[in-house]
Amino acid sequence: MPAVVKIGPGPDGVIVTEVAVPEVLPGLAAVRVTATGLCGTDVHVAHDEYGYEAPVVMGHEITGTVIEVGGEADADWLGRPVACETYFSTCETCRWCRAGRRNLCPQRRSLGSYEHGGFAEIVVLPVLNLHELPQWLDPLEGVLAEPLACVTQCLLDPPVVQAGDRVLVTGPGAMGQLAAQVAGALGAAVTVSGLDRDARRLEVAGRFGATTTTSPLIDGSFDVVLECSGSEAAAEVALAAVARGGRYVQIGIFGRPVTVPIDQILFKELTVTSGFASTATSWRRALRMIEAKQVTLGPLVTGQVPLEDVHAALEAVERGDGLKTVVVPGRHDGLVSTSA
Template sequence: MIASSTMLAVLKTRVGEDSVELAEVPLPTPGAGEALLRVVATGICGTDVHIAHDEYPCEPPVVMGHEILGEVVAVGTESDRHWLGARVACETYYATCERCDWCRDGRRNLCPNRRSLGSFVNGGFASQVVMPVLNLHRVPDSAGLLGGVLAEPLACVTQCLLNPAAVQAGDRVLVTGPGAMGQVAAQVARALGGQVTLAGLPKDAERLAVAEGLGMLTTTERPDDSAFDVVIECSGSAPGAANALRAARRGGRYVQVGIFGNEVTLPFDLVLYKELTVSSGFASTAESWRAAMALLQQGLVNLEPLVTAQIPLAEFSEAFAMAMRGDGLKTVVVPG
């Protein structure tokens, strides 16, 4: 029997609506310094939705998906054989220029020429994916069977909250938006010693129930003005951001985690009137990945309950529709 030289993948085929489809693409082969992963699962991220709607940069045709959990099945360099069989999660940037000021400062996530998995280089909505060994991180057993698929979102959150440290022990912390990023941010803020409240809308009852099951305080009420030392905006919505700005106390901190995907109007004068410190973090760094893995290893965050649906790759359109509707928390695509 002749082995197939192609695989089924979710492809952003071109710029424009209705440009995401299932298609056959060539099987990848690892080159020097690269690893071939058998994809265990890949999470659907809000960024994938933005890519589909041309609200986030990409270079089609490209296989989408960057929240990848996989097993190393081949390497392109003999000295990397110790990775074989490892269960791993992956940094998203496939390549950076290594010459710009940001790369030279160790901030490769900010490289203007960065080429990321799932947007500029083929990603994880497929049965196999190739990436640099440099990108790999071993997922601890404590992450559970599929919790590691959220390792990349966790690393993005630690980039926002730990570099610099946004939460101090005893801080009253509000997280707006109970999606996957909000749930992860709430857990990290709690691990830092914050007294955390996760806020959502009445329609978010099922999502908030997951957080409550993890011991989180939740609310569907509009937060009180100036009631929180730190506000962490994860909804990616203008109303959520406006509520967060109003809820921050004078001299407090506002952290932007969610992506809006378009221009929004906000009561930004509150930054001035309250002397708020505004911070964020784009994607992840090696430092934020080390912190993320440490939080997982120590059991300070629990990602497994956030995976609320597993959809076969062949039914990707339904998985994507679920993400668009906001069903559940994290929908993952599994190649089988």
């Protein structure tokens, strides 16, 4: 089957080529991919700024339908629409796995970086990774379940946003939009900050009730700042914007060493937290928010591309075009792209 494969260093090491469909052994399931979201992490993998093991099929924000299972015990999954956790395997015995924090396992092997991911027609992964999606959910919106689980990991485990908080979100990309919606659902007054070029993205955030701005906010009045851009400049603004005794949450990935005024953490007595990927708990929270319609996903999907256009799509992500572009392998009648 055709797939987008990272075969070597740099963006030129990302190619579309044929790969074999993996065998569906007991405990595994084959998912016919409906779509896989393009994530900033995919850009980091392309530029060797995030760990990977070549050759590997890229893509980890996967949604699709289960078409085969490796054992009769899992037959109930057949035909179900699913989103997929990103871990193919963890050791299950280290102190982090045993505490339910498989995301921190030193031996974790994730889809799209160390095991074949979703930029292909079929992905094979453990049944343990599957999460059933509501039948009413649009076929493309399921790709946002995985980034939403990452956001709930950052904001809810442990909880960092409470009703009445003033919350600043830096970076109006897909992660920033999801973070703003989750914070709003928790009762916070949310402001989303971006650059002049982010006008259309900020318009989307405004539709969901956030105040938006392109002016640096350095007044130190926000109870919580959620840094979602992975930008050094945005992190500096976020540290200036957070109030004394406030909370700083790093959600975006920088992908390289950065210089920020870390003394602000000391001077303001800030609580600094983050969340790496997701856990079973954060997935449960994310799916409950989807089912309760506490988040709106459709307007965040702003385009779709076939496998062969992935290079142009990765460049668009780097430029900040749109919100969430999805890679759609093969033919899927009825799928349409939306625009912000």
